[in-house]
Amino acid sequence: MTSFPWAPGFIEGNRPQIVTSRFQYEDSFTLERYLATGGYEGLRSALARSPQDMHEEVRSSTLLGRGGAGFPAGVKWGLTPEGVYPRYLVVNGDESEPGTYKDRLLMERDPHQLIEGCLIACYAAGLSRCFLYIRGEMALAQERVAAALNDAYAAGYIGKNILGSAFSIDIVLHWGAGAYVVGEETALIESLEGNRGMPRLKPPYFPAAIGLYGQPTIVNNVETLSNLPFIATKGAAEYTAIGTESSPGTRMVAVSGHVRRPGVYEIINGTTTFRDLLYGEEFCQGIRDGNDLKAFVPGGGSAPWFLPDQLDLPFEGRLVGAAGSMLGSGAIMVMDSTTDIPSAALTLTKFYAHESCGKCVPCREGGTWLMRILDRVVEGHGTTDDLDLLLEVGESICPGDMPHAASADLQLEATPFPYKMTTICFVGPSAYVPVHSALTLFRSEFEARVAPSRSRTRIPVTAVGGDS
Amino acid sequence: MARLTDANVSIAEEIIARYPRAKSALIPLLHLAQEQDGWVTDEAMRHIAELIGVTPAEVLGTGTFYEMFKFEPVGKYLINVCGTMSCALLGADDLMHAAEEELGIHEGGTTDDGMFTLHRAECQAACTEAPCLQVNYRFKFRATPVEVRQLISDLRSGRLDDEVPPHGTLARIRQHIPADRGVGAVDPADVTEPPAWISAASQGGAS
Numbered sequence: 001m002t003s004f005p006w007a008p009g010f011i012e013g014n015r016p017q018i019v020t021s022r023f024q025y026e027d028s029f030t031l032e033r034y035l036a037t038g039g040y041e042g043l044r045s046a047l048a049r050s051p052q053d054m055h056e057e058v059r060s061s062t063l064l065g066r067g068g069a070g071f072p073a074g075v076k077w078g079l080t081p082e083g084v085y086p087r088y089l090v091v092n093g094d095e096s097e098p099g100t101y102k103d104r105l106l107m108e109r110d111p112h113q114l115i116e117g118c119l120i121a122c123y124a125a126g127l128s129r130c131f132l133y134i135r136g137e138m139a140l141a142q143e144r145v146a147a148a149l150n151d152a153y154a155a156g157y158i159g160k161n162i163l164g165s166a167f168s169i170d171i172v173l174h175w176g177a178g179a180y181v182v183g184e185e186t187a188l189i190e191s192l193e194g195n196r197g198m199p200r201l202k203p204p205y206f207p208a209a210i211g212l213y214g215q216p217t218i219v220n221n222v223e224t225l226s227n228l229p230f231i232a233t234k235g236a237a238e239y240t241a242i243g244t245e246s247s248p249g250t251r252m253v254a255v256s257g258h259v260r261r262p263g264v265y266e267i268i269n270g271t272t273t274f275r276d277l278l279y280g281e282e283f284c285q286g287i288r289d290g291n292d293l294k295a296f297v298p299g300g301g302s303a304p305w306f307l308p309d310q311l312d313l314p315f316e317g318r319l320v321g322a323a324g325s326m327l328g329s330g331a332i333m334v335m336d337s338t339t340d341i342p343s344a345a346l347t348l349t350k351f352y353a354h355e356s357c358g359k360c361v362p363c364r365e366g367g368t369w370l371m372r373i374l375d376r377v378v379e380g381h382g383t384t385d386d387l388d389l390l391l392e393v394g395e396s397i398c399p400g401d402m403p404h405a406a407s408a409d410l411q412l413e414a415t416p417f418p419y420k421m422t423t424i425c426f427v428g429p430s431a432y433v434p435v436h437s438a439l440t441l442f443r444s445e446f447e448a449r450v451a452p453s454r455s456r457t458r459i460p461v462t463a464v465g466g467d468s
Numbered sequence: 469m470a471r472l473t474d475a476n477v478s479i480a481e482e483i484i485a486r487y488p489r490a491k492s493a494l495i496p497l498l499h500l501a502q503e504q505d506g507w508v509t510d511e512a513m514r515h516i517a518e519l520i521g522v523t524p525a526e527v528l529g530t531g532t533f534y535e536m537f538k539f540e541p542v543g544k545y546l547i548n549v550c551g552t553m554s555c556a557l558l559g560a561d562d563l564m565h566a567a568e569e570e571l572g573i574h575e576g577g578t579t580d581d582g583m584f585t586l587h588r589a590e591c592q593a594a595c596t597e598a599p600c601l602q603v604n605y606r607f608k609f610r611a612t613p614v615e616v617r618q619l620i621s622d623l624r625s626g627r628l629d630d631e632v633p634p635h636g637t638l639a640r641i642r643q644h645i646p647a648d649r650g651v652g653a654v655d656p657a658d659v660t661e662p663p664a665w666i667s668a669a670s671q672g673g674a675s
Contacts, residue, residue: 008609009596050669086659098552101593126666129488129653136499136536137548137592139605142639149643159649166665170651172486173643177495178535180590194494194520196533213488213656256554256595263596301553301591331595333553347556351590357533 001282003263007109009101009254011263013282016242018250019226020266023109029144031151034112040157042232046120047165054124054232061236062248063228066102067092067183067221068300068328070317077125079208080216087216089127090207091118091225092188093134093141096180098301098351099331102252102264103222107134107141110226111148115158115171117225120232122169125218129170131192136176146173180355184425185219186211187357198357199425223252223330244270247316253277257334258291259284267315274298275311278334291336295441299328301348302430304417305437306405324403324414341445342378345438349374352431362397363428369393370431377449385453387446390439394432397422402432404440412440471515476504479642480519486645488653490520498531502636507538538635543578545623546635548589548602555591555599563599564588566613570620583624585635606632 002012006026022028022037034040046054059074080087091114095103106114118130132149134142149171152158160168179197181187186200189212204210211217227249231239240248247270254264255277261284267277277283278293287293295305304325306313313319317327335344353367373390376382394402398419406414421429439446472480480500484493497519501512508531510524517524531537538546549555549564564586568574571584578585594600597609601616608619622628633640661667 009594051666052669083662085662086654086656095593096591098591099554099595100591101595104593123665126662128659128663129651135593136534136638137589137602137605139638140607143641146639146641146643150641153646153649156649159645160651166668168651168664170486170645170653174492175496175499175638176534177499177531177537179533191495192492193489194491194522194530196530215656254596256598257557262554262598297553333557333595335557339557344553344557347551347553351552354590 007105009262009264010105010109011261011265011283013265015266015268015282016250017266018230018239018242019106019110019113019223019252022113023105028109029111029148031112031148031155034110038233039112039229040116042229043116043119043123043157044163046123046232047163047167051124051126054120057236058124058228058231061231061239062246063224063231063239064247064317065221066223066251066330068097068302070327073121073220073224076206076208076220077121077218079206080125080218081209084216085126086128087126087218088212089118089122089125089130090185090188090192090212090217090219091130091132091222092183092185092219093132093138093222094176094183094188095135095222095329096183097329097331098348099254099256099297099333100300100329101254102330104135104138104141105264106222106226106252107138108144111145112152113226113229114145114222115148115152117228118171119158119162119167119169120228121218121220121225123167127169127218129172131172131174131212133174133176133182133188133192136178142173142175149173179357180351181357181425181427184427187425188219189217196357198359201424243268244316246270246318251315251330253315253330253332255284255332255334257296257332258288258336258339259286259334260288261285270314270316272315273312274306274315274332277315277332278311284334287334287336289336291338294335294337294339295341295437296335297331297333297434299326300331301333301351302326302426302433303328304403304405304433305441307407307441309408310405321417322414324405324416326417341438341442342374342449345434346371346374346378348434349431352427356427356431360423360425360428362422363431366393366397367428367431370435374435377446380449382450383453384447384450386450387439387443390435394436397428397432398436402436402440404437407441410441470505470509471511472501472504472519476500477519480516482644484520486653488655491522493520494522494527494530495534498527498534498537499638502537503638504636506544506634506636507541541578541582542635543583543585544634545583545603545632546585546587547620548587548592548605550590550592550594550598550600550602551588552591554595558598560599562613563601563611563616566616567620570617584620603632604635605638
């Protein structure tokens with residue numbers, strides 16, 4: 001259990017480390033330190049075998065994408081259509097999901113590990129140019145990655161005929177400019193093409209078929225790629241020995257909010273429970289001021305909320321999904337008993353309403369409606385009708401059953417993830433998720449806030465034409 | 469206001485050359501323009517349009533989508549106080565009030581001397597270090613209202629000039645691909661074959 005002044009937020013423990021092994025060194029971001037600690041050995045090992053072999057190694061590691069959807073990286077690489085070239089790698093370093101930060105630390109503290117991961121991915125999947133897209137607001141990460149790229153080019157690890165082989169690749173650093181939705185992979189590609197960052201219509205569901213400049217494109221998250229040097233050096237067997245069969249390896253998880261020791265932890269995937277994380281001595285050491293836990297968001301701001309009832313669930317995608325939420329980007333936000341639930345939900349709904357790109361009407365209009373209605377409820381100007389109206393607007397973004405957690409107190413069974421959606425991407429639903437979770441699990445707090453409705457005829461949001 | 473300077477045009481040309489299609493350089497060049505002038509001027513947008521072969525309206529259309537680009541002058545220091553969940557739970561409002569009082573402006577405003585602009589920002593990816601803020605995208609972690617006042621006074625007096633460059637400057641280190649090492653960007657329309665190491669591998673061994 002150590003923290004380092006040069007890596008604020010990160011807390012090391014006595015656990016296997018795959019991606020944070022160099023955080024203990026103050027100069028972890030330099031080429032010298034990287035080479036002194038096994039750096040670029042994974043690249044050498046990859047180049048010593050065929051691309052197909054390397055791809056197979058990653059496939060058998062079951063390395064799951066760390067951006068949010070949790071799709072296996074080796075499978076994703078295999079979705080490119082045969083015989084179509086050139087193919088590109090786009091690195092998603094546009095981390096902006098509320099509660100999440102791990103990619104920023106990985107870029108600031110170990111940029112060469114990310115670069116090596118990009119090289120291994122390009123080699124294995126036959127990708128001939130790499131674009132490393134870093135969120136605009138991360139000035140230090142941009143500086144560290146730029147310096148690392150310059151050093152790696154000079155030392156012959158990037159560019160023409162890498163380490164004397166036939167493998168040649170450029171890695172191009174690209175900065176974002178502030179737009180959450182660009183984290184969606186097709187929006188990321190639009191942004192990289194110089195356009196407004198709006199998600200593309202699906203299908204195709206994966207840009208692996210048609211992506212950047214209409215070419216097959218793999219989009220991988222920073223943390224995902226940072227795992228590759230370990231897999232290339234030590235092999236899939238050593239990787240899958242950590243964690244569980246369905247969720248191997250480790251994960252970076254940020255726990256923030258009302259805990260005694262908020263931090264970013266590299267945890268063993270699939271087995272560590274939320275109780276371990278929130279209350280464990282080596283993790284967050286309990287709720288601040290000895291307060292009770294009220295609720296927590298288990299997987300970034302887009303995830304449906306959990307109650308103390310769910311504390312014993314492990315950090316495992318399928319189990320968390322069945323319990324009504326998702327692991328998303330590895331971010332837990334904790335609310336203690338002093339939290340005003342409607343206000344907390346409002347901060348998240350505001351975020352997603354603000355970040356709507358405006359392409360889909362249910363999100364553009366619905367998100368703003370949700371925000372305004374919730375705002376007047378929080379301010380004490382709402383009526384009981386407003387609570388139904390929130391659900392009605394939500395229904396137009398996410399029709400049908402919404403996932404939510406079980407509650408023994410409320411005698412409520414869980415509804416499993418995912419939701420249905422009327423939008424292209426998850427930004428619209430994400431504006432509704434906190435409203436729905438808060439209203440489902442803490443309705444009495446809202447009811448205490450609102451006045452009874454005056455009797456008047458309300459026009460339903462969904463009514464069109466007809467007999468009115 | 470200004471078109472890009474000659475020095476910045478050479479930087480721009482180097483950036484454009486990295487992409488298979490020039491329009492991809494649009495956002496990086498807007499950053500370059502903002503670094504030059506502190507905000508994005510109409511003249512700079514016209515110049516960028518010429519450099520990458522699009523209309524000025526396309527530059528404006530793309531640029532206005534992104535939060536970080538400012539199309540009117542802002543303060544030398546842009547203070548972004550995070551207001552999303554973890555920061556909100558741990559006192560973001562108190563930081564905003566302290567900043568408003570110290571600067572004598574409201575959220576969204578700029579001081580008369582053009583030194584400071586104050587905004588509420590969305591999640592800055594430092595949630596365990598809440599409440600946090602950024603000055604020109606440089607972090608201040610676990611801030612208190614007292615520290616916010618001190619920070620403003622330090623910025624005012626120039627004591628932080630080395631750590632916090634003026635608004636517009638992001639990374640102070642640029643990527644540079646040496647001419648003898650770079651592979652170079654190729655228009656995708658001119659490529660149909662698999663890359664060399666894939667072809668080599670199918671004939672037995674990449675290296």
